[in-house]
Amino acid sequence: MAIDLRDLERLIAQKDFKGVRAELSDLQDADIAAFMEELKREHVVMVFRSLPKDRAAEIFSYLSSDMQQYIVEAITDQEISHIINDLFLDDAADFLEEMPANVVKRVLRNASPEVREQINHFLKYPPYSAGSIMTAEFVDLRKKMTVAEAFKRIRRTALDKETVYTCYVTDENRHLEGVVTVRELFLADEDAVIGDIMERNVIFARTTDDQEAVAALFSHYDFMSLPVVDEENRLVGIVTLDDVVQVIHQEATEDFQKMAAMVPSEKPYLKTSVFSLAKNRVIWLMILMLSASVTGSILGKYEAAFVTLPVLVTFLPMLTDTGGNTGSQSSTLVIRGMALNELSPKDVGRIIRKELAVSALVGLALSTANFLRILLFHSGSVTMAFAVSLALYATVIVAATIGSMLPLAARALKADPAIMAAPVVTTLVDATALLIYFKIVDLLLL
C-alpha cells in the first residue's frame, strides 16, 4: 500500500478532508476498510465521512462488527439510512446479525420500507442455512422474452444486482423454470426466445439447507451461483461463489477447532474475549482430564510391576505418544476425507484394510528402530527390548484402527466426525496401550 498511516493521521489532525479523500481514492474498498481498523478511534468517523458516497456502503461491509457498531452509534440517522439502503442485502443481514438489539432497531427504522421488509425476511432464516447466506438480488427473466429483451432487462436492473451473469427464468408465481447465463445470451441470436435456450434441469438449494451442503454442491458442480427456493418452490434468492468461499473457510476453522478439543467459535482470535476463549477450551479439557484418570488407575493396578522393574516407566511416554500420534493421523485422514465427501461410512471395509496394512508397515519400521535403540542405549536385556517393541507394534495397529473407526462411527450415529480427533483418540489409545504393554511385560518379563 502506498499510504502511510501517520500521513493520514496528520491530514486528519489538520482537518484536511480533501487531502484524506485524495489519499484514499486510489485504494481498493477492502484496503480502505483494513486501514480504518488501524486508525485511532476518534478519527474513524471523520474518515468514514470523507469517503466518496458511492463507495461508503461497500467499504462499510468490509469492516469488523466492532467497527461497524462504533460507526453506526456515532453517525446520524440520515447517514445510517444511506448506508443500509446501499448495502447488498446479504451484507446488511450479516451486519445486523452481529449488532445488539437497540442498534438493529435504529438501523431498521432508517431503512427504506422495501429494504426493511427484505432484511426482516432474511433475518428469519436459521444461522448457517442457505437462506442466511443468500442474496435476494438477482436477475429474473421470463420464458417468453427474446434475448434482446433479456439484455434490456439486465441493463435496467444491473446496478442493483450482486451477480448479473446468471439469470433465472421464473413463471408468474415465481417458480423456478430454468437458468441461462449471460455468456449463453451473448452466443444466442437476438431474436431467440429464452424458453428455447435456457437450461431446464436446474440444481437448486432450499432456504433451510445447511450452508455446508450448499458449499458441497458448488464444489461438485463448479458453480458460480446457485438458486435458492422456499418451501413452496418459489425462487427467493441466490448464493454466489464468494459467499461460499467464506463458508469453506468457516467450516474448515470449525473443524480445526473441534479437532483440537475446542468448542468452535467464529470470531477471530484477537477479537474473542479471554473469558469466552477459556469457556470454549475448558469443557473438553475437563472431560479429557477426567478420562485420563482412568488411564492413571490402570497404571495404579500395575504398581507392583514398575516397583520391581522401574525402567518400565521410562518407556511410557514413547509408547503413549507414538500411539496417540498414529491414531491422530488416522482420524485426521478419515475426518478430512469425509469433510471433502471422499469417504463415507460405507467405505468402512476399505478403510480398515488400508489402515491395517499401513500400520503393519509403519509399526514394523518404528518397532525395529525402537528395538535397536533400546539395545544400544539401554542396559536392558534383549527380552526387554523385544517386549517393549512388541507392545509398540501392537499399539500402533490398535491406534490406527481406533483412530480411523471412531470418526466413521460418529458419522454413522449422525454426530460430527471432527470431535473424534486427536485428543479423544489419544485418551482412548493411552489406556489401550498401557493394557497391551503390561500384559506383554507380564508374560515376558515378570
Next chain:
Amino acid sequence: MAIDLRDLERLIAQKDFKGVRAELSDLQDADIAAFMEELKREHVVMVFRSLPKDRAAEIFSYLSSDMQQYIVEAITDQEISHIINDLFLDDAADFLEEMPANVVKRVLRNASPEVREQINHFLKYPPYSAGSIMTAEFVDLRKKMTVAEAFKRIRRTALDKETVYTCYVTDENRHLEGVVTVRELFLADEDAVIGDIMERNVIFARTTDDQEAVAALFSHYDFMSLPVVDEENRLVGIVTLDDVVQVIHQEATEDFQKMAAMVPSEKPYLKTSVFSLAKNRVIWLMILMLSASVTGSILGKYEAAFVTLPVLVTFLPMLTDTGGNTGSQSSTLVIRGMALNELSPKDVGRIIRKELAVSALVGLALSTANFLRILLFHSGSVTMAFAVSLALYATVIVAATIGSMLPLAARALKADPAIMAAPVVTTLVDATALLIYFKIVDLLLL
C-alpha cells in the same frame, strides 16, 4: 439422481447406445463423471463414446486421473485430439500433470499446434504457483474501443473463454492497463470509450506467486477473477474463483495433514497406495518417537521418587495429556489465525498476554477439579492433592505458552507454522510437564 446404475449396465450389455445417451442427457456433467467412476471398467469407454460430442471434454475434466488415463489409453488418436482441443487450458494442464510421460507425449502429439504450444507453456510453471492454476483464456480489450465494439469482441470470443465477465484492457505489447466488468459495460453508454470507464488501479498476481497468496488476495478483495502477469508485466492469464476454491480445499487439507504429523499428500485417501501412506506417516512418527525417549530418560532420573511413592506414576497420563491438549488448542488457534491472515508474528505480545490470561483461568478450573477428585477418590494426603494440582496448573500455563509461541517462531523463521502443531507441542510439553511435576513433588512430598 434419477438414474439406476443397473439400468444403465443393462442398456450397455444390449449395446443400446441411444438408450444410454438418453439416460445420461438429463444429468449434469459432474454427475455423469461421478457415475462413470462407478461403472465396470469394460463399460467405461463405451459410455464415454456415447456422450454428446460437445460435452465429452467437459465431462472428461471431472474424471479422476486414474480414469482419465484409462480412457486415453483405450481410445483412438483422433478421439484424443477432440478432447484435448476442447478442454479448457487449465483443465488440460491439470490432466497432463498427472499422466505418465508416454501418455503425455501421445496426447500432445494429437493436440493442435496452438493448443500444444499453450499447454507446454503452462506445464513449465512451478507447481502450486499462480501460473499453474491460471487459464490463458480471457477476453482482452483495447483502450480505444467503444462499449459497442467491446460487446462485439466479447460475443465473437465468448465460446472459448472460461470467464467472459471480467475483461482485461491491454496495450499492443500485452501490458495490462485496466479492467472492466461486463456489468459495467451494461451500465455504460454504447459510445463510451473503454479507456474512460475502465478501472486503472488493477490488482494482479505474478505467474510465480504462490497459489496460497493468490487465494488470500481473492478472500481479501472478494474477487471473481484475477489477472496474472509474467516477469515483463505482460498479461498471460487469469485465475478464476472456482480454481481458488480448489486451492483453499487443498491448502486446508495440507494443514490438517501437517498438523497431524504427516507429510501432506494431495491425493484422496482411497487413491493413495498403502506404501505412500506409510511413507508419509512414518517420518514424523519416527522423529517424535525418538524425541519421546528424551521424556523417558527424564522419568528415568526420578526412578527413586516413584519407587518410594508409586502412586505418583498414576498421575502422569492426566498431567501429560492435559498439557498436550492445552498446548494443541493454543497452537491450533495461532496456526489457523495465521492461515487466515488474522494473526502474524508482530501480534506476539497480544497473543502471549491472551494465552497467559486464558490458561490462568482454565488452569484454575482444571486444577480445582483435580484437587477435589484426588481428595475424594484417592487415599492420598491433602499435600499430595495440592502438589499434583499445582503441577497441573503450571503445566497448563507452560503448555499454552509453548503451543502459541512455536507456530509464531516457525513463521518468523520462514518455516510453515502448521508443523508446530499438536504432536510436536505434545512431545515438548510432556518433557516440561515431567520436570515441573518432579520438581514440585521433590519440594513438597519427598
